[in-house]
Amino acid sequence: MKKPGRIFAIVALAAVFALSGCGNKNNNTASPSPSPSPTASTPAAGGGGMHDVTIDATNWKFEPAEIKAKVGDTLKLTLKNSQGAHGIASDDLGIKLKNGETQEIKLEKAGTFEYHCSIQCGQGHDNMVGNIIVE
Numbered sequence: 263m264k265k266p267g268r269i270f271a272i273v274a275l276a277a278v279f280a281l282s283g284c285g286n287k288n289n290n291t292a293s294p295s296p297s298p299s300p301t302a303s304t305p306a307a308g309g310g311g312m313h314d315v316t317i318d319a320t321n322w323k324f325e326p327a328e329i330k331a332k333v334g335d336t337l338k339l340t341l342k343n344s345q346g347a348h349g350i351a352s353d354d355l356g357i358k359l360k361n362g363e364t365q366e367i368k369l370e371k372a373g374t375f376e377y378h379c380s381i382q383c384g385q386g387h388d389n390m391v392g393n394i395i396v397e
């Protein structure tokens with residue numbers, strides 16, 4: 263007489279293998295979702311940059327006295343008086359700065375724009391000029 267228990271055991275084992283195999287398969291298919299694609303922000307071509315410039319004013323000059331930028335850029339200008347009392351003004355670009363002030367200027371046209379000291383600061387006042395060159 264055969265032992266049905268043994269056959270049952272083999273079937274049971276096969277079933278276990280099948281189940282475990284199936285289980286592995288499920289684990290594999292349930293792989294973690296793909297990593298999020300990097301959302302790299304593409305910089306705007308041709309201008310659109312930001313220039314953060316602090317102009318240091320002394321008796322009697324601005325440093326830097328020349329600022330270069332491209333059309334479409336934004337100039338973030340800050341005036342810092344290290345010596346004396348000076349201001350910055352440019353009629354063409356609408357700049358008006360006193361000591362410690364910051365102004366953002368959108369550069370929309372090419373050209374060389376002069377800025378000058380806006381406070382009568384003494385004998386070198388007329389020499390206190392600078393240029394913002396927009397290309």
Ligand SMILES: [Cu+2]
Pocket residue numbers: 347348349379380381382383384386387390
């Ligand atoms: Cu001045």
